[in-house]
Amino acid sequence: MELLKQRILTDGVVSSDNVLKVDTFLNHQVDVELLGAIAEEFERIFQDKPINKVFTIESSGIAVACFVAQRLGVPLVFAKKAQSVNLEGDVFATRIESYTHRRVFDVIVSKKYLSAEDHILIVDDFLANACALDGLIEIAEEAGAIIEGIGIVIEKGHQRGGAGLRERGYPLTSLAIIESMNAETGEIIFRS
Amino acid sequence: MELLKQRILTDGVVSSDNVLKVDTFLNHQVDVELLGAIAEEFERIFQDKPINKVFTIESSGIAVACFVAQRLGVPLVFAKKAQSVNLEGDVFATRIESYTHRRVFDVIVSKKYLSAEDHILIVDDFLANACALDGLIEIAEEAGAIIEGIGIVIEKGHQRGGAGLRERGYPLTSLAIIESMNAETGEIIFRS
Numbered sequence: 001m002e003l004l005k006q007r008i009l010t011d012g013v014v015s016s017d018n019v020l021k022v023d024t025f026l027n028h029q030v031d032v033e034l035l036g037a038i039a040e041e042f043e044r045i046f047q048d049k050p051i052n053k054v055f056t057i058e059s060s061g062i063a064v065a066c067f068v069a070q071r072l073g074v075p076l077v078f079a080k081k082a083q084s085v086n087l088e089g090d091v092f093a094t095r096i097e098s099y100t101h102r103r104v105f106d107v108i109v110s111k112k113y114l115s116a117e118d119h120i121l122i123v124d125d126f127l128a129n130a131c132a133l134d135g136l137i138e139i140a141e142e143a144g145a146i147i148e149g150i151g152i153v154i155e156k157g158h159q160r161g162g163a164g165l166r167e168r169g170y171p172l173t174s175l176a177i178i179e180s181m182n183a184e185t186g187e188i189i190f191r192s
Numbered sequence: 193m194e195l196l197k198q199r200i201l202t203d204g205v206v207s208s209d210n211v212l213k214v215d216t217f218l219n220h221q222v223d224v225e226l227l228g229a230i231a232e233e234f235e236r237i238f239q240d241k242p243i244n245k246v247f248t249i250e251s252s253g254i255a256v257a258c259f260v261a262q263r264l265g266v267p268l269v270f271a272k273k274a275q276s277v278n279l280e281g282d283v284f285a286t287r288i289e290s291y292t293h294r295r296v297f298d299v300i301v302s303k304k305y306l307s308a309e310d311h312i313l314i315v316d317d318f319l320a321n322a323c324a325l326d327g328l329i330e331i332a333e334e335a336g337a338i339i340e341g342i343g344i345v346i347e348k349g350h351q352r353g354g355a356g357l358r359e360r361g362y363p364l365t366s367l368a369i370i371e372s373m374n375a376e377t378g379e380i381i382f383r384s
């Protein structure tokens with residue numbers, strides 16, 4: 001998606017060979033107009049699928065997933081990190097390791113909101129090692145939900161996550177795939 | 193807001209005299225159509241203010257704040273809980289106590305995204321003891337930003353947060369204020 005790639009080139013900061021900071025527009029400050037365009041693109045890609053729910057994980061996936069759910073006219077469900085006293089009863093649960101936060105999270109989804117009746121589109125802002133996505137996929141499959149698509153805003157193609165998911169046959173689409181980044185020069189090269 | 197109150201009566205669950213569960217439509221599964229209507233209502237209320245940014249805190253504030261920012265045509269900034277390796281440099285920071293999670297969080301906002309130039313609308317899904325809101329207000333005031341409004345979806349009027357903020361003169365509007373809840377009968381009474 002050209003608009004997104006241009007924005008990454010303009011405002012993204014390569015702070016190490018593995019870390020691309022896009023907090024100007026995606027995951028701290030959020031450019032809702034850009035996210036609207038991103039959601040429109042995901043709608044174009046996935047509109048022929050019988051999606052009845054968008055599924056993401058808190059926190060930074062929520063913004064983009066909201067707009068995608070709005071475009072598709074379906075509810076959003078977001079998985080929660082760690083147990084909260086307000087979420088009781090039966091839950092699907094797994095653990096994921098966060099590269100960004102350098103820790104392990106418990107991730108839960110109430111069984112009320114995901115079932116074998118659901119045809120879901122998984123949406124997230126970033127895909128690197130796919131730890132978070134693997135967790136969401138595990139929960140979705142435990143629930144018996146059909147994964148109709150996986151939509152990612154930015155994939156770091158030089159890390160192993162995306163390749164692994166494609167090998168396993170998941171219908172993954174990333175709007176911008178970064179082939180390589182150079183922290184010294186700041187250069188970002190996209191996969192064409 | 194009548195539509196919201198009806199939804200709370202239909203789908204809200206009083207699980208103790210202090211806990212109202214609305215995870216069917218607000219903070220686990222998200223009804224994006226309802227959130228669109230909520231955002232329209234906040235736009236109506238705050239449209240005459242010179243708001244240039246919507247400000248919230250992860251995670252459950254993000255969904256509603258996204259739609260409000262979209263209606264107002266301004267960016268969203270969300271405060272982050274705990275330090276992430278991707279957020280370096282100068283930040284505004286405070287600590288808040290979460291009733292829901294029964295723990296204390298560090299909350300940070302990059303100084304790049306909040307300044308004395310900003311006229312902000314603070315948006316959150318819930319207001320009870322105002323611990324989270326107090327943290328957001330503290331950060332906003334430290335940044336020198338003007339708080340043009342505070343928009344809350346559900347205020348638990350029987351807890352002290354809202355009254356305290358109104359006494360201190362903050363322009364607080366809650367779309368539904370709960371006067372009392374009864375965990376035994378499930379009854380929910382709104383402030384008129």
